[in-house]
Ligand SMILES: Nc1ncnc2c1ncn2[C@@H]1O[C@H](COP(=O)(O)OP(=O)(O)OP(=O)(O)O)[C@@H](O)[C@H]1O
């Protein structure tokens with residue numbers, strides 16, 4: 279088991295936090311070998327220049343123990359092209375969050391490489407069921423999951439072949455195969471992410487819920503850009 283993963287979980291438990299912070303979620307995915315957009319955590323706008331290390335364009339996101347859906351409170355700003363734009367975006371996010379939530383705490387900001395357009399957004403989820411233990415979910419992002427409930431499930435441990443079945447099983451699979459001239463996305467990369475997510479849920483017993491949303495899939499690979507982890511522990 280990864281020392282980094284244990285450190286992240288123990289820190290959250292010691293602070294009695296049930297939601298992992300954005301950069302902690304990214305560190306967990308990284309610990310399990312799930313590819314992700316390069317990122318850096320900053321405390322405030324004075325560290326905006328750290329985006330230079332990632333390369334532009336970047337995305338700025340609020341990091342808060344109190345906010346579940348960052349976009350809903352103006353906490354995500356895409357397409358920043360230099361450190362001055364990053365600095366401004368961080369200030370704007372602060373104002374947005376204050377206006378929309380009033381008192382949500384802000385721990386800092388996640389700066390992330392902005393992945394190119396043209397990818398397909400998918401979701402890899404996990405829940406801990408009292409009977410089946412960890413169950414992994416796969417579906418396409420947006421309306422496909424929320425409106426059409428077009429998802430597939432497997433009980434962990436999920437093998438690479440089961441992961442490929444999960445992907446092929448959803449009704450919207452044709453979208454992953456390429457439509458209207460779009461190239462097919464890399465199914466093997468997605469299947470590998472599902473297997474790694476299954477390992478994570480099996481090993482990290484305190485994780486009660488996982489929502490990697492979205493993973494952005496391309497013809498040559500797939501990368502996580504957001505993840506929410508909820509913990510369950512007795513204090
Ligand atoms: N690094 C990135 N590169 C490209 N697009 C991104 C990136 N990060 C976020 N996005 C886009 O912005 C959207 C919202 O980002 P994100 O999922 O981080 O915020 P969120 O509001 O917490 O989402 P949700 O509440 O739906 O889980 C993503 O679905 C994606 O379309």
Ligand SMILES: [Mg+2]
Pocket residue numbers: 491492504505
């Ligand atoms: Mg999200």
